[in-house]
Amino acid sequence: MKKEKKKYSEKDVTLSSASKKRKKGIKILFAEDEIINQNIVKSILDRLGYRLDTVSNGRDALKALEQESYDLVIMDCQMPEMDGYETTKEIRNPDSKVLDHKVPVVAFTGHTMDDDKERCINAGMDDFLTKPVKPLDLSVMVEKWILKRLPVKTEPSTVQEADTGEDIFDLSVLMENLSGDMALIHGILNDFLKYIPGKTSALKKACKNGDSPAVRHEAHTIKGSSANIGAMSLKKIAHQIEIAGQNGDLMGVDLLLAQYDEQLDLLKNAINFIRVKT
Numbered sequence: 001m002k003k004e005k006k007k008y009s010e011k012d013v014t015l016s017s018a019s020k021k022r023k024k025g026i027k028i029l030f031a032e033d034e035i036i037n038q039n040i041v042k043s044i045l046d047r048l049g050y051r052l053d054t055v056s057n058g059r060d061a062l063k064a065l066e067q068e069s070y071d072l073v074i075m076d077c078q079m080p081e082m083d084g085y086e087t088t089k090e091i092r093n094p095d096s097k098v099l100d101h102k103v104p105v106v107a108f109t110g111h112t113m114d115d116d117k118e119r120c121i122n123a124g125m126d127d128f129l130t131k132p133v134k135p136l137d138l139s140v141m142v143e144k145w146i147l148k149r150l151p152v153k154t155e156p157s158t159v160q161e162a163d164t165g166e167d168i169f170d171l172s173v174l175m176e177n178l179s180g181d182m183a184l185i186h187g188i189l190n191d192f193l194k195y196i197p198g199k200t201s202a203l204k205k206a207c208k209n210g211d212s213p214a215v216r217h218e219a220h221t222i223k224g225s226s227a228n229i230g231a232m233s234l235k236k237i238a239h240q241i242e243i244a245g246q247n248g249d250l251m252g253v254d255l256l257l258a259q260y261d262e263q264l265d266l267l268k269n270a271i272n273f274i275r276v277k278t
Contacts, residue, residue, distance in 0.1 A: 031061040058082030085123040092124035136191035143224035169270035173230030216245030
């Protein structure tokens with residue numbers, strides 16, 4: 001029996017105050033000399049609820065990191081005075097005045113060749129964001145590295161039934177975070193629909209191979225991106241799979257994956273319904 005399609009509106013479940021408070025306490029530094037790129041990234045992260053400070057070159061980035069501890073640095077590779085590679089090497093230098101030498105540094109680059117990535121890694125960078133940046137890519141990257149620094153709570157690896165109804169897709173999360181900008185919301189949803197199949201395949205492959213660390217990593221990433229768009233049921237299932245991977249106990253993961261597939265199908269239907277109606 002088919003479920004009746006629900007009309008989603010701004011009155012749906014709102015983003016939790018706990019999540020808002022957590023994001024407001026997170027400090028991100030963006031080093032980029034192009035003012036347009038600064039404005040775009042700041043606009044996206046402001047709407048997602050994060051605090052962002054911007055600087056225009058590597059020397060100013062180091063000064064900022066000497067004065068304050070940040071949770072994440074997004075670093076343009078090509079900047080005047082001091083580029084991103086040299087700046088990151090100085091951040092990692094234990095003799096520098098930087099307060100946190102282990103702060104995650106994400107390269108912000110238009111170059112995606114293996115040689116360029118290797119140069120970033122050799123400089124001490126942790127990850128890569130390619131230009132032009134997409135809202136979902138930026139959101140997932142920030143969530144990935146912020147959550148990586150937080151302690152993961154251990155919970156029993158139990159199989160639970162997923163929530164249905166409004167929890168499938170809470171449009172109000174994006175409406176609130178992005179100030180009702182439907183063009184930006186549609187862009188993020190389109191990005192998510194392109195992004196999730198690859199992550200789902202990677203998760204299932206890890207489960208099939210019994211690779212618990214990979215299961216935890218993939219499920220953790222899916223959990224973050226699901227939460228960012230308001231896919232609460234998918235987030236809950238991904239969290240259960242993440243805990244199973246963390247505990248090295250993949251018993252019952254097949255049932256969780258079946259629930260995951262069911263909720264993902266429902267989510268896709270809800271997103272497509274929104275895209276048609278708005």
